Amino acid sequence: MQHLANTFGCQVGSLPFTYLGLPMGTTKPCIEDLTPIMDRVERRLSAFSTWLSYSGRLQMINSAITPIVTYTLCTIKVPKGFIDNIDRARKQCLWRGNDDTTRGGNLVAWAAVMRPKDKGGLNVINLRLQNDALLLKQLHKFYNKVDVPWVKLVWNKYYVGKVPHECREMGSFWWRDVMRLNTIYRGVARCTLGDGSTVSFWDDLWSDSIMSAQYPRLHSYARNKSISVQELMMHEDLDDIFVLPLSTQAYEEMMDLQNHLVTLEYDDSTADFWTMLWGPQYSSRWFYNHVFSGMASTPYFKVLWKSQCTPRVKFFAWLVLMDRLNTKTMLRRRHLNIQDDVLCVMCNQGADEDIDHLFFTCPFVVQCWTSINFSWDVSLPLAERLMRANEVHALDFFVEASLIAAWELWKLRNDKIFQRRDPTPSLWLVNFKHQCNLQSVRLREDLRSSFCFWLDAFS
Numbered sequence: 001m002q003h004l005a006n007t008f009g010c011q012v013g014s015l016p017f018t019y020l021g022l023p024m025g026t027t028k029p030c031i032e033d034l035t036p037i038m039d040r041v042e043r044r045l046s047a048f049s050t051w052l053s054y055s056g057r058l059q060m061i062n063s064a065i066t067p068i069v070t071y072t073l074c075t076i077k078v079p080k081g082f083i084d085n086i087d088r089a090r091k092q093c094l095w096r097g098n099d100d101t102t103r104g105g106n107l108v109a110w111a112a113v114m115r116p117k118d119k120g121g122l123n124v125i126n127l128r129l130q131n132d133a134l135l136l137k138q139l140h141k142f143y144n145k146v147d148v149p150w151v152k153l154v155w156n157k158y159y160v161g162k163v164p165h166e167c168r169e170m171g172s173f174w175w176r177d178v179m180r181l182n183t184i185y186r187g188v189a190r191c192t193l194g195d196g197s198t199v200s201f202w203d204d205l206w207s208d209s210i211m212s213a214q215y216p217r218l219h220s221y222a223r224n225k226s227i228s229v230q231e232l233m234m235h236e237d238l239d240d241i242f243v244l245p246l247s248t249q250a251y252e253e254m255m256d257l258q259n260h261l262v263t264l265e266y267d268d269s270t271a272d273f274w275t276m277l278w279g280p281q282y283s284s285r286w287f288y289n290h291v292f293s294g295m296a297s298t299p300y301f302k303v304l305w306k307s308q309c310t311p312r313v314k315f316f317a318w319l320v321l322m323d324r325l326n327t328k329t330m331l332r333r334r335h336l337n338i339q340d341d342v343l344c345v346m347c348n349q350g351a352d353e354d355i356d357h358l359f360f361t362c363p364f365v366v367q368c369w370t371s372i373n374f375s376w377d378v379s380l381p382l383a384e385r386l387m388r389a390n391e392v393h394a395l396d397f398f399v400e401a402s403l404i405a406a407w408e409l410w411k412l413r414n415d416k417i418f419q420r421r422d423p424t425p426s427l428w429l430v431n432f433k434h435q436c437n438l439q440s441v442r443l444r445e446d447l448r449s450s451f452c453f454w455l456d457a458f459s
């Protein structure tokens with residue numbers, strides 16, 4: 001062996017080894033094999049993220065940390081422990097800025113953080129889901145018998161004359177992992193019939209409906225429930241397909257089925273063509289979003305993230321909407337009793353400081369809103385209240401103005417608590433106008449001029 005190695009000028013190695021940054025071996029990589037990637041993530045979490053705002057750290061997670069693992073996710077089904085590990089790092093970065101000394105501070109549940117922005121999350125990629133979404137692409141190539149060597153190899157080695165998802169698991173750890181996703185794939189795919197060799201007659205969507213659901217009684221008489229469309233089409237004798245005699249109802253269903261099959265354009269010289277429910281090509285992004293498409297959420301999230309405010313203000317507003325801002329009542333709910341009481345410091349009227357009071361019903365705040373002619377229907381739940389106000393006020397920059405106004409209220413409140421600086425509505429107005437002027441450069445030009453014109457009216 002050494003002699004051979006010398007002859008070819010190479011070294012004798014051993015499995016597993018690292019190739020293009022990934023562990024290569026004949027067995028499934030375990031979490032230790034992926035340590036180099038986890039180390040890279042931790043190195044990237046350098047100490048400076050402590051100095052970033054929440055929105056800055058969010059950006060760092062989405063554009064610097066998550067991409068490190070994407071390549072791995074495209075390639076293999078990663079162990080759960082690996083994802084847990086990366087998530088721990090990402091959580092740490094978002095909520096504590098990689099500061100090991102602070103405990104707690106996970107303001108919002110991680111599952112909610114990982115939702116898309118219009119569904120109330122921060123669009124931090126869900127790695128488990130993304131892993132599946134990326135691997136499904138391989139399955140799409142496989143079912144469509146794309147002309148690449150591994151697809152041919154897998155078909156010829158394991159599935160000649162068989163429907164792959166009706167077979168027992170076969171092949172390498174890699175292929176088994178990918179093939180296990182077939183239920184998910186077939187749930188979002190349909191087959192345009194060619195020779196029918198890749199598709200299950202009873203269980204796949206290759207016609208207007210799934211046969212086992214359309215003909216349930218007949219299905220119960222089927223000899224081979226995993227038969228492919230191709231195989232069924234080749235049978236001439238019904239004895240081979242069904243256990244006879246059929247019941248009356250099953251017989252009626254069979255007549256129906258026969259009529260249906262006669263109208264079918266079956267051409268065994270073409271290949272099956274698998275398309276996705278949303279279009280001809282598989283796209284991991286589409287799949288990823290599709291998973292969330294049925295999730296209910298308030299339309300205000302979309303309005304919020306589309307607004308032209310700075311990311312910092314938007315992050316603050318997101319915390320308010322999620323009811324996760326650290327008001328005094330929130331700190332009490334979290335059992336972090338840093339202050340002596342939970343009372344509002346803006347009005348000194350003995351009211352509890354919660355989001356509703358602090359931003360809407362506090363007499364101090366009402367004075368502020370009135371000074372810029374904004375009003376709120378506080379009988380509505382928060383998200384609806386914001387949507388309604390947006391419609392009622394009919395200002396193109398209403399969202400931006402109201403977010404900045406709330407942000408300046410929050411800053412005034414913090415100044416009172418931490419710097420003992422007394423708030424006044426006129427101080428708020430000065431700060432509000434100043435902040436609006438700063439952020440107005442982010443607006444479209446025509447919008448900016450009407451915004452500034454509107455601002456000038458208040459003094």
Ligand SMILES: [Zn+2]
Pocket residue numbers: 344345346347348349351357358362363364
């Ligand atoms: Zn108050």
